[in-house]
């Protein structure tokens with residue numbers, strides 16, 4: 528049986544998205560990144576001068592990460608829900624919530640991080656568009672609907688600077704935003 532942390536094999540589009548996100552991240556002055564990673568630490572390994580605050584809620588994945596993280600000096604790994612970062616005194620310049628689930632399933636976690644997102648320079652999220660009670664009206668509508676729902680949830684303006692969709696075990700969408708703290712006006 529395939530191990531959980533091998534789920535990314537043969538996923539060239541996800542690899543390309545990662546490359547593009549790394550190029551985007553390099554445009555900002557970044558010291559710390561809050562991230563959901565995999566035990567391969569594909570992003571961490573390519574940005575060795577940035578500190579990564581990694582949260583992992585799955586016990587098996589966390590234990591796998593404990594082993595592989597010894598190769599890297601720039602990882603601060605915490606077991607638990609990423610929403611717990613809300614109580615940290617640290618500020619992340621980039622927040623990359625590479626969720627596996629839907630907006631509805633993760634919205635409480637995102638709301639918990641509102642104050643951290645507000646002061647970040649680049650905020651990236653991945654969702655599956657397969658909401659149980661919502662009619663799926665295509666990927667492009669999903670981008671807009673996510674941008675709108677996130678702006679309303681967080682009560683802040685989020686300018687889209689990145690957007691890509693890909694196929695995992697189901698369709699997924701990754702969107703990168705620049706949070707604008709002032710207000711929702713354009």
Ligand SMILES: C[S@@+](CC[C@H](N)C(=O)[O-])C[C@H]1O[C@@H](n2cnc3c(N)ncnc32)[C@H](O)[C@@H]1O
Pocket residue numbers: 535545563564565569570582583584585588607608609610625626627636
């Ligand atoms: C899609 S994977 C990350 C992949 C990685 N960003 C990459 O590019 O290879 C998401 C990971 O985050 C974990 N995760 C999902 N939601 C979480 C949450 N709310 N808090 C902590 N960990 C979470 C999952 O268990 C999984 O290991």
